[in-house]
Amino acid sequence: MSAQEPANTFKRELLSILPSLRAFAISLVGRHHEADDLVQDTIMKAWAKQDQFEMGTNMKAWLFTILRNELYSKLRKRGREVQDSDGLLTANLAQHPAQYGKLDMQDFQRALEQLPDEQREAIILVGASGFSYEEAAEISGCALGTIKSRVNRARQKLQEILQITNEGEFGPDAVSAPLTSRAFMT
Amino acid sequence: MTTEGVDGQIAHRLRSFYLSVQEEPIPEKFLELLEKLDLAEQRGKSTTEQDGDMQLGSQDR
Incomplete structure (x- = not known):
């Protein structure tokens, strides 16, 4: 030394x-x-x-x-x-x-952005940055159990989002369809 | 394995997204910033007596 x-x-x-x-x-x-x-x-x-x-x-x-x-x-x-x-x-x-x-990456990042901040942070720290749950809890300044549940919720939500976008294929249509039909009514 | 709780597919996509960013070269400006900080510190050490005419970044005309 x-x-x-x-x-x-x-x-x-x-x-x-x-x-x-x-x-x-x-x-x-x-x-x-x-x-x-x-x-x-x-x-x-x-x-x-x-x-x-x-x-x-x-x-x-x-x-x-x-x-x-x-x-x-x-x-x-x-x-x-x-x-x-x-x-x-x-x-x-x-x-x-x-x-x-x-x-694929775009889809994934888009899904990631839809998570609440704390959940996004938790799943990144544990799932990508290579921290243990303990370390992640320390970094985020919260309890171990909190981190675990955030990671779980994040994972569930990601799964939901990614499924929906895959099936839907044309996301914006959900928004524009009601508008279009309204236009036809006048 | 860090997969306790973080499922296979999601975990995989998360990791490959993260890795793809991590593998990008470090932007020049960060390297320059570190150089500057390092240099400023070294100069600060050796010229403690002189008054500081070394400024980081800020120059008013």
Whole structure:
């Protein structure tokens, strides 16, 4: 154990976690400039607080915690005007169509966006980021049982959504059909 | 296996979605940001006596 530049170790470790941190951000808010802002804010926060981090402990969990806290405080400040997840999504898809190779991915992200925030977070942490339920509970600042039930509900909801979109095929018709029939009545 | 509670198909799609993002190269700007932070810190250490004319990002004209 050499007394190397601790900042370098910190930076190296942070760098190695960055791809996963970014995937977390994008899974949470969509492929959106907001995801990049989140990652950037997280890097700066983490850097400023690096003295508080104990080397050898779980930096990934630490960074993820910073990111999600950052996100929720932003959302709170904004008074939840972002509930318009459809609007967000259209923006995402319009902005980066080329990055979506597979329709499957689009469907999935769309489904993900329909979940309540806490459920989305829970299923990503446990199902994709590779955290245990215990770690996820710690990151989200809630009880173990809460995380478990959030993951379960998220999974059920995803299943429902994905089934519906597969069968329906033309989602918007559900909306436009009543309008059309009304038009015919006049 | 982390599949306790997270079902097969959904879990699989979630993971492949996440992995596809994770495998993308890290955007330049994040690497640059880290470089900047690192540099600022090193300079801060070696020039504690001088007054800080190193600013991160903010320049008013």
